Amino acid sequence: MVEPYIMLMRKPKSFESMLDATAWKLLSIIAFRASRTGSTVYGLEPGEAFVGDYKNLKLTRSKYRTALKKLEKRGFITTRTTNRGTIAKLVDSEVYDINIEANNHQTDHQATTRRPSDDHQVTTNNNDKNVKNEKKREEGSAPADDCFVLAKMIKQRLPAGQTETDADTAAGLVDKLLRRGAAVDEIKAVIGWFADDPFWRRSITSVAKFAEHYDTMARQLAAKIEAIRTRFPPGPCSRDRNCTRPTIDYEHDDYGKRWWWCQKHYPFKVEGKGRLAKAIRELTGNMVDDVYGLFK
Numbered sequence: 240m241v242e243p244y245i246m247l248m249r250k251p252k253s254f255e256s257m258l259d260a261t262a263w264k265l266l267s268i269i270a271f272r273a274s275r276t277g278s279t280v281y282g283l284e285p286g287e288a289f290v291g292d293y294k295n296l297k298l299t300r301s302k303y304r305t306a307l308k309k310l311e312k313r314g315f316i317t318t319r320t321t322n323r324g325t326i327a328k329l330v331d332s333e334v335y336d337i338n339i340e341a342n343n344h345q346t347d348h349q350a351t352t353r354r355p356s357d358d359h360q361v362t363t364n365n366n367d368k369n370v371k372n373e374k375k376r377e378e379g380s381a382p383a384d385d386c387f388v389l390a391k392m393i394k395q396r397l398p399a400g401q402t403e404t405d406a407d408t409a410a411g412l413v414d415k416l417l418r419r420g421a422a423v424d425e426i427k428a429v430i431g432w433f434a435d436d437p438f439w440r441r442s443i444t445s446v447a448k449f450a451e452h453y454d455t456m457a458r459q460l461a462a463k464i465e466a467i468r469t470r471f472p473p474g475p476c477s478r479d480r481n482c483t484r485p486t487i488d489y490e491h492d493d494y495g496k497r498w499w500w501c502q503k504h505y506p507f508k509v510e511g512k513g514r515l516a517k518a519i520r521e522l523t524g525n526m527v528d529d530v531y532g533l534f535k
């Protein structure tokens with residue numbers, strides 16, 4: 240039996256891509272990891288790979304993000320976010336050809352009614368673990384990359400005439416929020432929301448002000464998210480009649496029937512695309528990676 244391999248095409252485009260070291264590394268990892276046939280167990284479609292565990296890949300968050308954006312912009316990959324981490328899909332076979340096996344007979348409906356071995360998923364998924372590790376911060380360590388990224392995101396959303404805060408001070412302020420227990424996605428949600436709020440967009444004029452009023456803003460946003468959730472009273476989990484977990488999101492199928500899902504039984508194909516998730520994403524400017532982890 241032949242050992243599995245992937246093809247690297249000898250083309251100018253390949254050579255050009257190699258010159259950007261980090262993007263090349265990430266592209267190679269995606270090609271190496273990508274599922275050829277898709278995986279129901281891990282919720283992957285053909286050509287898709289988990290990439291959210293940037294620390295395992297020896298990348299900083301900012302380098303990983305930049306490389307991912309570049310690959311997306313150059314048309315090599317598309318990405319989607321799930322509550323088990325970011326998934327990249329290799330959509331260009333001009334450089335790496337992994338011989339993707341198209342299986343179009345597997346429709347969305349079939350995929351959602353199939354029942355994967357859930358326990359297996361939970362114990363073998365490394366991405367979830369990574370997210371949790373990221374939230375656990377050591378006392379006394381220097382601001383991590385995500386602090387700088389978040390601080391920059393805040394600055395970009397400030398009104399004109401903002402008070403300038405240098406990068407280190409701004410990252411330090413964000414670091415304090417994280418140490419107090421704010422999650423990265425929660426901060427992102429507040430960043431996405433405050434600049435569109437008639438009151439906060441006028442009073443938040445610096446990163447310091449953002450940090451000062453963070454708790455109040457987070458509380459208000461949490462109430463808004465809760466209001467969205469209660470507007471659609473959840474039904475029982477449609478995946479398994481015996482499931483008693485609280486449902487978190489719903490989707491309509493081709494026949495207009497509403498399907499409710501708990502976090503465990505959420506169908507991977509529509510993950511993060513259910514009606515409630517969409518409403519929350521819109522409220523937070525599409526900035527959050529994990530709408531289900533918000534404000535719980």
Ligand SMILES: [Zn+2]
Pocket residue numbers: 476477478479482483484500501502503504
């Ligand atoms: Zn369920």
